[in-house]
Amino acid sequence: ELKVEQNPLFLSMQExxxxxxxxxxxxxxxxxxxxxxxPGKSLESxxxxxxxxxxxxEGRLMASLDTKARLSTLHITAAVHDLSATYFCAVDSGxxxxxxxxxxxxxxxxx
Amino acid sequence: xxxxxxxxxxxxxxxxxxxxxECVQDMxxxxxxxxxxxPGLGLRLxxxxxxxxxxxxxxxxxxxxxxxxKKERFSLILExxxxxxxxxxxxxxxxxxxxxxxxGTRLSIL
Numbered sequence: 001e002l003k004v005e006q007n008p009l010f011l012s013m014q015e016x017x018x019x020x021x022x023x024x025x026x027x028x029x030x031x032x033x034x035x036x037x038x039p040g041k042s043l044e045s046x047x048x049x050x051x052x053x054x055x056x057x058e059g060r061l062m063a064s065l066d067t068k069a070r071l072s073t074l075h076i077t078a079a080v081h082d083l084s085a086t087y088f089c090a091v092d093s094g095x096x097x098x099x100x101x102x103x104x105x106x107x108x109x110x111x
Numbered sequence: 112x113x114x115x116x117x118x119x120x121x122x123x124x125x126x127x128x129x130x131x132x133e134c135v136q137d138m139x140x141x142x143x144x145x146x147x148x149x150p151g152l153g154l155r156l157x158x159x160x161x162x163x164x165x166x167x168x169x170x171x172x173x174x175x176x177x178x179x180x181k182k183e184r185f186s187l188i189l190e191x192x193x194x195x196x197x198x199x200x201x202x203x204x205x206x207x208x209x210x211x212x213x214x215g216t217r218l219s220i221l
Contacts, residue, residue, distance in 0.1 A: 033210075043203075048209055088154070097159075101154045102153065104153055
């Protein structure tokens with residue numbers, strides 16, 4: 001059974017700092033997704049990572065995938081308040097079109 | 112852009128009522144999903160459908176059923192609502208696993 005673990009679950013950081021969110025998963029998969037959720041809102045797709053070594057960047061966020069280590073990272077560079085949200089990773093469970101989601105990382109960026 | 116529309120943003124119902132949550136997508140996607148989201152528990156899959164009239168149980172199907180009579184519409188049914196079904200419900204549709212989510216329905220059962 002595929003399990004997805006994110007850490008940390010809560011992250012409070014100052015504006016201007018860098019940090020990384022980690023997403024580990026338990027069985028082989030080469031498709032991983034990152035989503036963002038603002039309070040009271042739905043999930044918005046951020047990145048789609050489809051192969052080992054994939055790296056995607058959008059503004060201050062960069063996501064990467066290492067399928068051999070079963071690890072994805074979401075790196076935040078020079079954080080700003082607008083990045084405050086909950087970030088989820090989700091892993092393709094293989095063959096069934098289902099995704100297994102991590103529990104989410106609630107990021108708070110303080111001035 | 113994909114649009115997934117859930118019929119209500121907020122809904123209040125009473126214990127024992129039969130509740131229908133509706134979801135419509137406009138991209139001809141084969142797959143549709145219903146999740147519930149609770150604090151500390153993340154997203155949990157209730158049911159999903161990979162074609163019209165086809166459905167599969169997710170991780171927490173008890174107390175729920177679904178209907179997919181047309182490709183674009185996927186309904187979640189609470190047969191006899193209970194207070195422990197108070198939650199945020201999210202619908203999603205997908206083609207090749209990238210899921211697109213609706214705005215969610217916050218359901219309160221009193």
